[in-house]
Amino acid sequence: MIRRRKQKKYVKYKIYAFAGVVGFFALLALMIPLRPKESEIEKRKLERFPRPTFETIWNGEFFEGIDTWYADTFPLRDWLISKNMKLHAAYGLQKTQIYGSTQVMASAAGEDKKEKKKDKTSKDGKKQREISQIQEQFGAVYVAEDTAFSLFSFNQDVVDEYIDTLNTFADKVGKDVKVYDMIVPISSGVYLDDDLQKELGSSDQKEAIQYVHDRLDKNVIPVDVFATLENHNNEYLYFRSDHHWTALGAYYAYCEFMDEKKMKPTPLEQYQTMKFEDFLGTMYSYCNQSEALKKNPDYVTAYIPLATNDMQYIDVDGNTVDYEVIADVTQWNEASKYNCFIGGDEPLGWIHNPSKNDGSSVLVVKESYGNAFVPFLVDHYEYVYVVDYRYYPSSLEGLVKEKNIKDVLFLNNVMAVSTDTLVPNITEIVNMEPQIPKQENSDSEQDSSDDGSDSEQDSSDDGSDSGQYSSDDGSDSEQDGSNSE
C-alpha cells in the first residue's frame, strides 16, 4: 500500500516535471522582446513575423512564415545552438572535418546563374547599376584540428570572363594608366601540401593563377604573390577561423607589389600596430560553430600607416563618412574583427596622404581581401582610392578619368576570380561608359544592361544589348565625367 502511494507520487512528479519543462519553453517563447532579430554569427537577419494577406493565408504561406519566424528567432537561440554543436562534436573522431561537399561544389559551379539586372538613375542623373546583396560563398571547407581551409574549385568560364574584363579595361584606359592584377591564393593553397589538396578535390591554385597571367594582355601587369606567401608559410598569413588573410600575409604581397613598382616597402617594424583578440570569423560560423575552431581563436594585428590614419568613404546609401584606415574594433563582436581595415566593404573609399603632394594616386579594385592590403599603400601615394566592385555602382573608367588615376590594381583572392556571382560585377563596372549628369529623364528608358559577359568593344555576339546606348544618348558616352560632383 505504502509502496503504491509512493509510486503514484513519483508518477505525479514526472508529469509535473514534463509539464514544467514544456511550460517553461512555451512561456519563454512567448517573451517577444527576448527574441533575437539578427544573428551575428550567421551574418544574417533572422526571419521577420510575416505580413498576412488574403492570398498568403489561403495558400498557407502566412502560417508557414509564422512557423519559420517562431523557430528562427527562438529566445536563447545562440545558447541552444552552441549546446547543440557541443553535442555534435561528440558524434565521432573530429580531428579533421569537411563541411559542405566538394561534389556539390563542383556541380553548383557548373550551373549558369546569370540574371538580368536593371540600371537605375541616381539623383544627379548618373546612370548606376542596381546592387544586389552578394553572399560570400565557400564550397567545401576542410577543418584540420584548429584550422579551417576553404577548398578551391576552378571554373574556367568565369576565369575567362575575368581575363577578358581586365584586358578590356586596360584597352579602355589606355597606355597612360598602368593596370596591375594581383590574385591571392587562399589558405589551402599555401598551407596544405599538394597531395592532400588533390585528395580533397581542391583545384590547383598555382595553376589557376598561372592560367590567368598567361592570358592577360601585355598592358596588364601581373603581380605574382604565390611564391612569396609560400616561402613564408610557417607564419600567420591566414586566419584559422576566417577565410581572409592576415595583415602579415597582405604585407608580403605588398612587398611584391612594391618590387614591381621599383619602390621600397616600409619595414614592418616601423609601423605602429593595433591588436584585436578573440576573433572567430566566417569559417567558424560556416562550420556550425565548430568547437575545434573556438578553442584557439584568431587575433587580428593591424599596421597603421605612417602618414595618416584618416580616410573617407561613400556608403551604399551615398553618404560620405569620415573614418579611420585602422579602426578600433575591440568592442565589436567576435565575428567582426576583420572589419578594422578601411571601414570594411564600402563602394568607394579614399585616403589622402598629407605628407605628399606629387599628385600620385592608385586605385585598388577589390573584394574583401583588399581591405588588409590597402593600408600599406597609403604611404606611397598622395591618394589611394578603393573600390569594392560588389557595391560600386558606376563606371570604373569614369572614376579613373575623373580622379586622374595612374595606377589601377585589381586585387582578388583566387576563389573570387572563379566565382560566378562576383566576376560579372567587375565586368559590369568595366563595361559601363563614363557619364555626365543629365537633366532629362530619358535615362529611364534604358534598362536591361546585360550583366556584362560581353563588352561593347569586344564586338559582342549578342547584338540585343547594343540598344543600351542608342544614338540619342550617344552624346554622353565618350565624354569624361569630370564635372560630376
Next chain:
Amino acid sequence: MYFVVLEESALVFSSLLFLFLFFAVTMLVYCMMNTLDKKNIVLLVASLIFYGWGGPRYLVLLLLMCLISWISAILIYDYKENALLKKAFLIAGTSLQLGLLAYFKYAGFLLGNLQKITGFPEKIPEIVLPIGISFYTFQLISYVIDVYRGDVEPQRKYWLVLLYAGLFFQCIAGPIVRYRDVAEEIGDRRSRLSEVAAGINRFTIGLVKKAVFANSCAEIADAMFPQALEGLKGIPALGIWTGVFMYMLQIYLDFSAYSDMAIGMGLMTGFHFKENFNYPYMSDSVTEFWRRWHISLSSFFRDYIYIPLGGNRKGQRRTMINMFVVWALTGLWHGANWNFILWGLFYYLFLVIEKNGFLDKLKTLHKSVGHIYTLAVVYFGWILFKFSSMPYLGHVLLGMFGLNKNGFINMEVKVNIQNNLFFMIAAVIACTPLLKNAYHKGRKKFGRILAVRYIYMGIEVAGPVILVILAAMALVGNSYNPFLYFQF
C-alpha cells in the same frame, strides 16, 4: 520526372511551434475541461487548426471526405436489411473517397504516363498533394467497410467522425487507426496517471528520435547523394554504401518517431492506439519484416484487400495473383511513381520465394543467416524507394560497385565516417530493443535494492525533461527538418 509534386506544408510534430505553442496550449486547455464532450471539442478544434495550418484550402477536402464517410456509414447501417442498397452505399462511399484520393495523388502520375505513350494531354495539371490524404482516406474507408461488415456501429455525430479521422495525433503520418479500435474511447475514456506517464515517455522518446537521430542520419546520408547526377558519379563506393545505410536508419527512426509521438499523445489523453512498428530491423525473414514494419498499413491491405480477394484460400495460383495486387498497391500507396511500384513488387518477389519453401529452409539454418539476408533485402529495397529518377537510381547501383570510375573511398567519405562514428553506432542501437530491454531487465533484477529503485525513479522523472531540452537544442540548432512521409 513526369510531373512536379508540390508539397503542402503543415505543422509537423518536430517543429518548435508545434511543441511549445500548439501542443502546450492544447494540453493545457484539454486538462482544464471537465467533461469529455468539452475535451473532445478541444481536440477537434486543435486538429482543425493543425490541419489547416498548411493553408485552409485542404481543410475543405478533409471535411468533405468525412462527410462522405459519415453519410454512407449511416445509410449502410440504416438499410442493412436491404443487401442491394447496402452494397450500393458501400460502393458509392468508398469509390467517392478513392476517386478523390486518385485525383489528388495519382492524376499527375497517370496523365504523365499517358502523355508519354500517346502524347496526350499536352499539359499536365499541377496538383498539390494534400497532406496526410493517404492516411486519413484509409482510416475513413476502413470505417465504412467495418460498418458494412457489421463490426462496428456507425457514428451518428458528424463532428466525432471528423475527430476520428482528423485527430492531429495521427492524421498526417499515421498510424492508420481503425474506427472500431477507438469507437468506444471517443465517447468514454479515462486517462490514468500511469498511462499518462507512459505516454510522456513515448512522446519524448519519439521527439528525440526524430529531432536528434533521424535528422542527423538524414544529414549524413544527404551528403553522399548530391542532387546532380554528375555529382553522384564522383561519390566513391563506400560513400554510397554508407549513404544508403544512413538512409535506412533515417527512414525507420523518422517514421517510427511519428508513431511513437502519436501513441504517446494518445496515452496522455486516454486513447489506446495499436503499435505501428515492432523493431522491424530485428526480423529474421522478409515475411517477418512486414509483420513488424508499418503494421497498421500492412494489416489494412490484409484485411480490406487480400482477404476479400480470397487470400490464400483459392489455390496457389490465385494466392500469387492476390499477393501481386496487394504489393503493387502497397508500393503505389507510398508514392505516385514507378520506383514505389517497383519497390512493392521487389518485396512481392521475396515474399513469394519465402512462401514457397524458402522460409522453411531458413528456419533450419542459424538465425543470423535469416537476419543478414533480411537486412540485405531491406537495404536494397530502400535504394529503390529513395531514388525516383531512373538514371540516378542506375548510377547509384553502378557506383556501389565502383562502376562509375568513382573509386572505393576518398578523403571526404573517410572524414565523414570518422566524424560520425559514435553517432552511427548510437543510431544503430536506437533501432534495436537493446536499451529498452536492458532498462526493464535491470529494474526487474535490481529493483528490490532501494538505491536502484531511487535511481530508476530519478530517471523516470528527469528523463523526459532532458529529452525535451535535447530536442529543443536540436530543433533550434537544426533548421534542416524535412518531413519524409509527407509524400505518401
